[in-house]
Amino acid sequence: MRGNTKGKEGAVQGELPLGKRPKRTPRHGGWRPGAGRKRSGPRRRVAHVKRPSTAFRYPVHVTTRVRSDVARLRNFELCSVLRRAFVRGCQKDAFRICQFSIQGNHIHMICEAKDAASLAAGVQAWEVRVARGLNRVLGRKGRVFDDRYHCEVIKTPRQTRAALCYVMQNARRHGEHLDARWNGIDPFSSAWWFDGWRDQGWRRGLMPPEERTVAPAGSWLLNVGWRRCGLLELEEVPAVRRREEQRRAR
Numbered sequence: 001m002r003g004n005t006k007g008k009e010g011a012v013q014g015e016l017p018l019g020k021r022p023k024r025t026p027r028h029g030g031w032r033p034g035a036g037r038k039r040s041g042p043r044r045r046v047a048h049v050k051r052p053s054t055a056f057r058y059p060v061h062v063t064t065r066v067r068s069d070v071a072r073l074r075n076f077e078l079c080s081v082l083r084r085a086f087v088r089g090c091q092k093d094a095f096r097i098c099q100f101s102i103q104g105n106h107i108h109m110i111c112e113a114k115d116a117a118s119l120a121a122g123v124q125a126w127e128v129r130v131a132r133g134l135n136r137v138l139g140r141k142g143r144v145f146d147d148r149y150h151c152e153v154i155k156t157p158r159q160t161r162a163a164l165c166y167v168m169q170n171a172r173r174h175g176e177h178l179d180a181r182w183n184g185i186d187p188f189s190s191a192w193w194f195d196g197w198r199d200q201g202w203r204r205g206l207m208p209p210e211e212r213t214v215a216p217a218g219s220w221l222l223n224v225g226w227r228r229c230g231l232l233e234l235e236e237v238p239a240v241r242r243r244e245e246q247r248r249a250r
Helices: 076-089 116-138 157-168 225-229 239-249
Strands: 002-004 013-015 060-065 095-102 106-113 150-153
Touching: 060 116, 060 157, 076 095, 076 116, 095 116, 095 157, 106 116, 106 157, 157 225
Parallel strands: none
Antiparallel strands: 002 013, 060 106, 060 150, 095 106
């Protein structure tokens, strides 16, 4: 707005002393530097997004991770607790655990489920069994698992083979020592129940487990499809580990 001085001739226009409007200080909402929830540690956490849809015909690679104050899982005393959880929780009406491997602070599983809700219910029930067993043996209380489980739906034979290799040979990926008395297989996995090894000679001299710890697969991808891409070698290392070694060698 502008105002005029007295008279028409020689009038001089002047601005009203309104001043500039002050900038508003941002409050809630919108992007700004430093906003948002801070990370609780160096590892990226599983995003709280909607789970992908699935069905029995699509296997799912599930990864669960335990808290840092939980003992290392790759020991035979704790393995007996996990074995009981697998025996009792590997097969429900709409959920199956078909293969697994236990690492120091996380567990990989190949599962089948009717849908996303059945997958979530099955994994949750299994985690409850594991948590109660570990807390009882370790004499601790509270949460055992550090975060939400991570899952990847598998839809092709090649992807299925890669996931099986990653899970069954995950100890080799992490450079774990495999005692010679196990003939090259990982004793902290479902290797005995996996029939996709190219060489089955490693079974000679080993006693089979007393109870089955995984459920028979029902999907075409886990029973037939992935085999068209080649059976697993006993000393095969997952492609992820090979790529990491190649990058370090450059």
